Amino acid sequence: MLRERMPPLTAIPLPRAVDRRLLDQRWPVRELATPPPGSGLEPVLGDAGAPVIGHALDSMRFGVDFALTRYRRYGPVSWMGAFGQRIVLLAGPDATQAALVNKDKAFSQDGWRFFIDAFFHRGLMLLDFDEHLLHRRIMQEAFTRDRLAGYLRQLGPVLREGVAAWDARPRLYWALKQLTLDVATQVFMGMRSSAGAAAINRAFVASVRAPTAIVRFPVPGGRWAAGLAGRRLLERYFRATLPAKRQAGGDDLFSALCHARGDGGERFTDDDIVNHMIFLMMAAHDTTTITSTAVAYHLAKHPEWQERVRAESLALGDELPDLDALDQLEALDLVIKESMRLTAPVPSLARRAVADTEVLGHYLPAGTLVSVSPNVNHYSPEHWRDPHRFDPERFAEGRREDKSHRYAWMPFGGGAHKCIGLHFGMYEIKALVHEMVRNYRWSVPRSYHIHWDYVSLPVPVDGLPVQLAAAGSGSRGFHGR
Template identity: 75%
Template sequence: MAVTPVTAARGATTAAIDRISTTLRERMPPLTAWPLPGAVDERLLKQRWPARELATPPADSGLAPVLGDAGPPLVGNALTQMRFGVEFGLHRFERYGPVSWTGAFGQRIVTLTGADATQAALVNRDKAFSQEGWRFFIDRFFHRGLMLLDFDEHRMHRRIMQEAFTRDRLGGYVASMGPALREGIRAWPSSPRLYWALKQLTLDVATRVFMGMRTDDETREINRAFVACVRAGTALVRFPVPGGRWRAGLEGRKRLERYFAANLPAQRAGDGDDLFSALCHATTPDGERFSDTDVINHMVFLMMAAHDTTTITATAAAYYLAKNPEWQDRVRAESLALGDDHPDMAALDSLTSLELVIKEALRLVAPVPSLSRTAVKDTEVLGHHIPAGSLVSVTPAVNHFDPACWTDPHRFDPERFAEERREDKSHRFAWMPFGGGAHKCIGLHFGMFETKALLHELVRSYRITVPRDYEVRWDHVSLPVPVDGLPVHLQPV
């Protein structure tokens, strides 16, 4: 079809709108994160909408209905939840108990809060809950990633992928990330926006460790594509309008597919020690292997998971170290005692104070605050009737503040994870930053090693400070991100 001046101008206008929208998304906080007077915030959070039953339980079942509310017209409780995050979840927990429902994204979503309700969904003994809930939010952007697969297919893919996360493989990943982390951190300015500096660094490391590639300008474009995909999952307008988050996510997914597809033949032909190569060559004793399409889908998902969750955890841990200098001094002393060599897994395991801080940061700022499921048949949780087809949200971030499991849960207290206390053992699902059940994060050990290695390099090089009266505010639109990027000052040690 011929391109007329009108269609060319229309295309140029759309492209310009997209460029402007991308700039705004990257430089401005979302509306849900803008500061409001305290009284207004209080009214928004505690606004009570009429409570209603989700569905009538079957006659003679003895089950109770799930109670909840739809929230404001059109948007439901989505914006309130995005603004207040854990605080919103705790407010609902107090009002409705461990099983409730909320209106958001044009859906009625059953919310399971607390360790017992979480256990019912994630142990999933009668296979009543599927990963279909994740598909509603992120399938268009992380299609057929491991987290989105169910039952036998999930077990088969996880069995193959496990070959990429053996201890020998992890040792190779740790060895290759050390130089990249030290080089990247020492190049930072003295007053960075720490979240964005860490995000670029973890993507650089993921590119090097996962793909065996050095950093170049293309990785910055890939980073923007990942950000667009993650944020698109909670778009209120779920249609590709120019300038919208949904459209940006779809374009980001296409960019990532092209990137991995272009590099896949070389990975198949080679024998590298990076994750991309490991997935290309992973074979179970029964001869099961990934297709090219499987490898691309898993790489898109794993690259996102590897650098996004590590960035959030390292940002939160660095913030709490800055606010608690006595812990920063304690962590630094252990790191300096290791000397100047890049630490291997055994050395990282010896950083016990740093591990306590990381675990507490994971509790206070869960990098994946909720887990989505769908009820594939009528079922019950804690005596409440959940009808087939219900979208279900499990809320580990709220569990992390349940006073039934934690002492003074809003206080930064890494010692709660020390052997003599182990508050995380108060319930199997009290602390679950890596998920739980059959879908527990396959890369959790890699994530802990990378976060330890990153913070080790950071504290041995710099003293991290923030103004005494500074308090971070988190944007909960998708995964938790500091609204201002977390400005810090880095003083060389």
């Protein structure tokens, strides 16, 4: 099991008044760059923030609040200093659409490469244009409905056994993370839980936390060095295992990638498979952990929805659900979508301008690092009624607030790089929560409110402690170690 970790200092909540003062602090406003004469374009305005670190700690500490504060102050196009760079922030559905539709191919995935290439080199999300399209077409063979059905048959027993053993778990986030890692090693790699699987899991965790390190150099004991060591371990494992996967068939994703073919018979090289597996393992378990944690939190705060979700699951009977059965969990589908709106599992999407371009009439010179903010879109009062309120019915037929703009709701990204595993992710979350409501009722104190740490991807600072009770009678609890 993963050991529970103390939150980093930047994530420890301060009194709200102190938070507000930090968010409201003003820095000198400057132009990113002077627009070309006669272009009619406006400069991008913003500020560098604190010396050296810029707004890196602010953005990781305050997450949604930081993004919304910048949006209110500067509008949909602004810039900030962070990680030694000037980063343009694109917020709101219209600015998002300009970057993700990317009609003139002015934005590349090199923004992601700046942050994560050292750890997720040449993963699908880091590829551009025709090469990305080719790899995506080949990879789609691993995400057909038949393949999804096979993955679900494998993950169902892992989830059922894991959820039933939760009485000794200290914090819900960490219990969910361990479980989704177990699913990933089983379904994606065909690897049963063992000491070797535990080492693989630790390597993934180290690689995920490394990209937002302030010290971006392999200092011994630092997050960057740990991430590089994790990447090396993962490469060794996949390269050693690959020949056997090439020779034999299998139902796991690793095998699927080894045998996938494009329309013209194209196939992945060994290097391609290693790189894609490392990236997909990260993308699969982290986003699932975040979303299932958010779902569990909101169901704890809104027991009427927990009972509604439970009733649907109990109606399916005791058999492990297949895809068709999970499709019947309509209330759970609404809760998941609303939870992903309130907590986007990937709170920013990185790009880089490869040519001089414009967004909403603002000039962006070539080479500009760009960050697209789903968080702002998900809280836009122009597109969502009472956006800070938990209201799953906003996704129900007859309302469909998510249809107010193509990019009002975008937890899976958008454009050519929209998450290829989004259907797998939704089915895994549904299967996981289905097992939770069958086994337990859970609650948090009325005064409790979750606080997310954005040092890498969103993580609850306290791990989300909940009180568990058996779904029938009796009770069990989470207790810190």
